[in-house]
Amino acid sequence: MSRGGTQLVSQIFRGADRKRVTVAAATYTTLAFDRYISVTYTATGVVTITLVSAAVAGAGARQTINDDGNNAATYNITIDGSGSETINGVLTQVLTTNGASLTIESDGTNWFIVNSHNFRQYLGVDRS
Secondary structure, three states: OOOOHHHHHHHHHHOOEEEEEOOOEEEEOOOEEEEEEEEOOHHHOOOOEEEHHHHHOOOOEEEEEOOOOOOOOOOOOEEEEOOOOOEEEOOEEEEEEOOOOOEEEEEEOOOEEEEEOOOOHHOOOOOO
């Protein structure tokens, strides 16, 4: 598919903004048009969210992953880039705080954090 075709597909997917997905399993791979990923499985076990390729999602696409199960401190949520793609320069980010959320944006090659809730705790940084 040509680059123009890829951009068209990305624009179509982005037109489906605010698509909410509930994750009630140990693994989930996001789709290009997913916007809000509500993780409820954390009440029973750890979860790994694998991101759709940044190229497929398209530059400017955003996804928010949220611990709606309010149990990420016990059962962490790992967010994994597709293949060797990174999130803020690293392969994975981990939500370790109850109710935590992370919003990321694609530049078409990798993902970058644009908003977070309790992110200092994700990194293990003392909040004091």
